[in-house]
Amino acid sequence: MPRIELPGDRHVELPEGEPIGSILPPEAVAARFDGELVDLSFVPSGDGKAEPVELSESDGLHVLRHSAARVMAQAVCDLFPLARYAIGPPVEDGFYYDFDLPEALTPEDLPRIEARMAEIVAANQPFVREELSRAEALERFADQPYKREIIESLDETEGALGERVSVYRNGAWSDLCLGPHVPSTGRVGEAFKLLKVAGAYWRGDERRPMLQRIYGTAWASRADLESYLTRLEEAERRDHRRLGQQLDLFSSPEELGPGLWVWHPRGGVFRKQLEDYVRELHLARGYDLVVTPHIARSVLWETSGHLAKYADNMYPPMRSESGDYYVKPMNCPFHVLVYKSRTRSYRDLPMRLAELGTIYRHERIGTLHGLLRIRGGTQDDSHIVCTPEQLVDEIRSVFDLTLEILGTFGFADPVINLSTLPGQSIVDEEMAARATQALRSALDASGLAYTDAEGEGAFYGPKVDFHFRDAIGRLWQLTTVQVDFALPERFQMEYVGEDNRRHRPVMIHRAILGTLERFSAVLIEHYGGAFPLWLAPEQVWLAPVADRHLEHARGLAERFRAAGLRVYVDDSGETVGKKVRAAQLMRAPYTLVIGDREVESGALTVRDRSGAETKGVPVERFIEALVAEASSRSLEQTRW
RNA sequence: GCCGGUGUAGCUCAGUUGGCAGAGCAGCGGUUUCGUAAACCGCAGGUCGUCGGUUCGAGUCCGACCACCGGCUCCA
Numbered sequence: 001m002p003r004i005e006l007p008g009d010r011h012v013e014l015p016e017g018e019p020i021g022s023i024l025p026p027e028a029v030a031a032r033f034d035g036e037l038v039d040l041s042f043v044p045s046g047d048g049k050a051e052p053v054e055l056s057e058s059d060g061l062h063v064l065r066h067s068a069a070r071v072m073a074q075a076v077c078d079l080f081p082l083a084r085y086a087i088g089p090p091v092e093d094g095f096y097y098d099f100d101l102p103e104a105l106t107p108e109d110l111p112r113i114e115a116r117m118a119e120i121v122a123a124n125q126p127f128v129r130e131e132l133s134r135a136e137a138l139e140r141f142a143d144q145p146y147k148r149e150i151i152e153s154l155d156e157t158e159g160a161l162g163e164r165v166s167v168y169r170n171g172a173w174s175d176l177c178l179g180p181h182v183p184s185t186g187r188v189g190e191a192f193k194l195l196k197v198a199g200a201y202w203r204g205d206e207r208r209p210m211l212q213r214i215y216g217t218a219w220a221s222r223a224d225l226e227s228y229l230t231r232l233e234e235a236e237r238r239d240h241r242r243l244g245q246q247l248d249l250f251s252s253p254e255e256l257g258p259g260l261w262v263w264h265p266r267g268g269v270f271r272k273q274l275e276d277y278v279r280e281l282h283l284a285r286g287y288d289l290v291v292t293p294h295i296a297r298s299v300l301w302e303t304s305g306h307l308a309k310y311a312d313n314m315y316p317p318m319r320s321e322s323g324d325y326y327v328k329p330m331n332c333p334f335h336v337l338v339y340k341s342r343t344r345s346y347r348d349l350p351m352r353l354a355e356l357g358t359i360y361r362h363e364r365i366g367t368l369h370g371l372l373r374i375r376g377g378t379q380d381d382s383h384i385v386c387t388p389e390q391l392v393d394e395i396r397s398v399f400d401l402t403l404e405i406l407g408t409f410g411f412a413d414p415v416i417n418l419s420t421l422p423g424q425s426i427v428d429e430e431m432a433a434r435a436t437q438a439l440r441s442a443l444d445a446s447g448l449a450y451t452d453a454e455g456e457g458a459f460y461g462p463k464v465d466f467h468f469r470d471a472i473g474r475l476w477q478l479t480t481v482q483v484d485f486a487l488p489e490r491f492q493m494e495y496v497g498e499d500n501r502r503h504r505p506v507m508i509h510r511a512i513l514g515t516l517e518r519f520s521a522v523l524i525e526h527y528g529g530a531f532p533l534w535l536a537p538e539q540v541w542l543a544p545v546a547d548r549h550l551e552h553a554r555g556l557a558e559r560f561r562a563a564g565l566r567v568y569v570d571d572s573g574e575t576v577g578k579k580v581r582a583a584q585l586m587r588a589p590y591t592l593v594i595g596d597r598e599v600e601s602g603a604l605t606v607r608d609r610s611g612a613e614t615k616g617v618p619v620e621r622f623i624e625a626l627v628a629e630a631s632s633r634s635l636e637q638t639r640w
Numbered sequence: 641g642c643c644g645g646u647g648u649a650g651c652u653c654a655g656u657u658g659g660c661a662g663a664g665c666a667g668c669g670g671u672u673u674c675g676u677a678a679a680c681c682g683c684a685g686g687u688c689g690u691c692g693g694u695u696c697g698a699g700u701c702c703g704a705c706c707a708c709c710g711g712c713u714c715c716a
Contacts, residue, residue: 087716090714150715201643206712211712581677605675
């Protein structure tokens with residue numbers, strides 16, 4: 001009789017052949033046996049440690065969603081008998097399943113599938129785990145080519161089953177699946193919803209067939225489902241494309257071309273604040289600002305290796321009598337030319353060349369997405385040229401600057417990845433190892449936690465990425481730091497050392513915000529369009545009650561402008577209610593209603609974004625407070 | 641690039657089985673001069689994404705193209 005250890009240091013004897021679920025609480029949807037996720041029907045062959053897996057933990061939700069995916073596939077097969085089903089894993093917040101169907105699914109099919117799922121759930125069919133030999137499994141899935149391909153491609157080392165594969169059967173339907181699953185379809189419950197249909201390549205490979213993917217979500221309770229759907233709505237309200245339109249910040253007219261954007265006056269003001277801040281801070285941290293053109297001869301891109309490794313993402317060349325010119329997809333070769341414009345001494349190093357450099361990349365049309373994925377954008381780019389000895393300290397100073405800049409916007413606690421070199425690189429292994437080691441040392445020395453991501457680096461070197469969480473918990477990749485031994489080599493970069501001999505420097509590529517376009521999109525979503533005062537297009541919005549108050553309002557506006565504040569006077573002749581509404585819709589930080597009271601008293605009535613109103617604020621105090629709030633780049637509104 | 645969806649006024653969207661292109665908001669003009677998220681009246685605004693086809697007749701049906709939206713990493 002296996003002796004099972006339960007949480008709380010309890011031990012029970014499990015009768016031979018009894019499933020582990022029989023000694024776990026009824027809330028359990030699965031179990032963990034010696035750390036492995038298993039079904040409740042799992043029968044231990046020996047002693048071990050068992051824990052219940054419940055819906056209150058992520059493993060429990062994972063199992064629930066996996067099972068929900070199965071139920072969905074079953075429903076689809078019921079409704080579309082010709083369906084061939086491929087894979088259906090749980091994903092963050094939900095699940096999907098990929099199908100090969102003769103007809104195209106439409107969003108209208110989703111309610112039908114959901115209804116069928118509900119029937120399957122109501123039927124409460126047990127999920128029965130079976131272990132079959134490969135031959136049996138191939139037989140079982142004779143008319144399911146995707147399942148057969150998976151079975152055939154399974155390598156014996158995969159899973160603990162060796163030559164056997166596991167199949168879960170419920171009712172007349174079965175699926176090849178590792179499991180575990182909830183004990184029966186009834187446990188999937190009613191807190192699920194199908195969200196969208198999309199295309200997806202079989203095994204993510206664009207040379208393989210395009211399947212139809214249905215995304216769904218499933219939760220422990222109705223309330224959890226509702227709050228998830230509310231979260232989705234909140235994300236939609238914050239969508240930078242929608243806010244960009246509503247707030248009149250930018251647009252991408254069709255005549256311009258996909259992935260290209262024009263910034264309107266309100267967006268332009270915001271962007272200037274960003275740019276000024278970035279430039280100012282870089283100067284203060286020992287960077288030098290440089291300016292470089294948008295195009296260069298092909299020889300530059302040959303030397304840099306871009307034509308060999310990056311040509312797919314570059315616009316085709318412009319031909320002229322002096323040769324072919326390419327629009328730049330990166331700034332690095334230009335900064336190398338700045339470096340090489342004269343003989344450099346070790347005394348010049350580190351040289352930190354920075355530029356808000358505009359680049360153009362011919363991204364595939366289907367991957368473009370608002371300002372987040374664009375074809376033309378401006379990076380806060382810098383290339384630090386230093387000696388190998390300076391490398392780790394320089395990387396650390398980039399990390400410091402990253403935390404400082406992003407902290408200003410309210411981003412903290414980055415999730416950091418160290419990406420090692422991809423196969424297709426222009427760097428030899430020894431260089432790559434040194435570069436990776438430098439990044440690792442800098443991360444360790446800075447006390448930053450990180451995880452390794454293999455093969456994700458740029459073609460010229462390994463990199464460290466910083467991801468930051470926004471106000472509603474989504475992660476955005478912003479900062480990239482790359483160490484590069486290759487370009488200095490390719491461009492024969494040198495410096496004269498203390499020993500009066502020539503040495504090869506190392507180069508760090510880094511962008512902290514990424515592109516300003518992308519970063520702006522992230523900021524807009526992070527703030528929901530309600531920018532902190534220093535970034536707001538209008539800082540003070542004046543709403544005169546009647547036309548006779550316009551003159552007083554204009555006088556105030558002049559005083560505010562003289563103090564360096566950005567002001568808008570609503571002289572529309574609409575009602576105050578309408579003016580206040582307009583100000584709120586445009587996310588004005590401070591709205592001043594100017595009427596008889598204000599004209600007489602000379603004081604201000606201040607309305608902030610929350611709608612809270614303070615009467616009798618002296619003009620001088622208001623100006624002082626706003627100037628302080630803006631110049632400190634505060635994320636909080638002033639309390640009066 | 642591929643799969644699916646969507647393109648009607650500046651914006652958000654109606655538009656029956658093919659039969660004279662609509663509303664609200666925004667804009668402009670007038671009236672109102674008002675105290676905190678939408679005053680009233682009027683005017684103007686369109687090659688219905690583009691090109692081609694079917695038809696007596698196309699926003700509507702067919703084809704091609706363009707653009708946008710959702711996806712194409714999560715591996716039985």
